[in-house]
Amino acid sequence: MSMNTLLEVSGVSVSFDGFKAINNLSFQIAPAELRAVIGPNGAGKTTFMDIVTGKTKPDEGRVLWGEKSISLLSMNEAAIARAGVGRKFQKPTVFEDQTVSENLMMALSADRGWWSVLWFRPKAENRDRVAELAEEVGLLDQLPRLAGELSHGQKQWLEIGMLLAQEPRLLLVDEPAAGMTPEEREHTTDLLVEVAKTRAVVVVEHDMEFVRRLNCKVTVLHEGSVLAEGGLDHVTADPQVIDVYLGR
Numbered sequence: 001m002s003m004n005t006l007l008e009v010s011g012v013s014v015s016f017d018g019f020k021a022i023n024n025l026s027f028q029i030a031p032a033e034l035r036a037v038i039g040p041n042g043a044g045k046t047t048f049m050d051i052v053t054g055k056t057k058p059d060e061g062r063v064l065w066g067e068k069s070i071s072l073l074s075m076n077e078a079a080i081a082r083a084g085v086g087r088k089f090q091k092p093t094v095f096e097d098q099t100v101s102e103n104l105m106m107a108l109s110a111d112r113g114w115w116s117v118l119w120f121r122p123k124a125e126n127r128d129r130v131a132e133l134a135e136e137v138g139l140l141d142q143l144p145r146l147a148g149e150l151s152h153g154q155k156q157w158l159e160i161g162m163l164l165a166q167e168p169r170l171l172l173v174d175e176p177a178a179g180m181t182p183e184e185r186e187h188t189t190d191l192l193v194e195v196a197k198t199r200a201v202v203v204v205e206h207d208m209e210f211v212r213r214l215n216c217k218v219t220v221l222h223e224g225s226v227l228a229e230g231g232l233d234h235v236t237a238d239p240q241v242i243d244v245y246l247g248r
């Protein structure tokens with residue numbers, strides 16, 4: 001694996017009841033790279049994230065991580081999260097009856113992996129870090145508010161802040177702009193671009209306008225493998241991609 005690769009998926013396949021959801025998929029991402037993954041429904045985007053996070057184990061192939069090329073395949077979800085893979089699901093899962101500050105504090109005080117919130121202990125030295133994280137996601141002026149009172153967009157940013165608290169080296173983000181206002185989308189774009197300056201970020205997204213604004217390399221999945229890869233203009237001009245999106 002090259003020095004400049006953080007995650008290397010190679011020749012990965014997974015079947016559900018004989019149906020190949022992921023078919024000989026290869027995918028690489030560099031440290032601090034922003035990447036958009038697009039593809040029609042059923043292309044395998046969710047299954048891909050499930051494989052990287054250890055929720056689904058492939059039938060074939062390799063998933064290698066970090067400078068030492070350790071295999072993620074023998075690790076469970078919690079161990080993969082501790083190794084630095086964070087995942088943001090579509091729906092925000094913040095603690096609604098806690099403040100923004102408390103939510104961030106919990107995420108900081110917990111070990112990596114959500115299950116460890118059960119053993120949560122607040123630590124005084126985390127206060128400065130809470131403010132830094134809030135600033136990074138644009139919620140510095142919202143710290144005392146209850147998370148339940150935030151807008152949908154603000155909840156998503158809070159959850160991104162909570163994931164960043166766990167110091168991921170790779171963040172997988174599922175449709176971050178869904179249900180957002182145009183202003184919230186714009187802030188989300190800026191936030192993800194900023195986050196990806198120091199961590200790798202993979203954004204699974206349907207909204208092409210949003211992908212365009214991310215201005216990054218795009219991977220098009222189709223039938224469980226990579227159909228095209230490159231800039232958005234390049235991949236959307238690819239006749240195979242046009243076929244898949246517009247139907248034959």
Ligand code: ADP
Pocket residue numbers: 016017020021039040041042043044045046047048
């Ligand atoms: P996407 O996220 O791109 O819409 P998915 O990864 O969810 O695609 O699904 C890829 C294919 O695998 C789909 O045809 C889906 O029906 C199938 N699939 C996904 N998970 C399962 C499962 N647990 N059992 C059976 N089939 C599944």
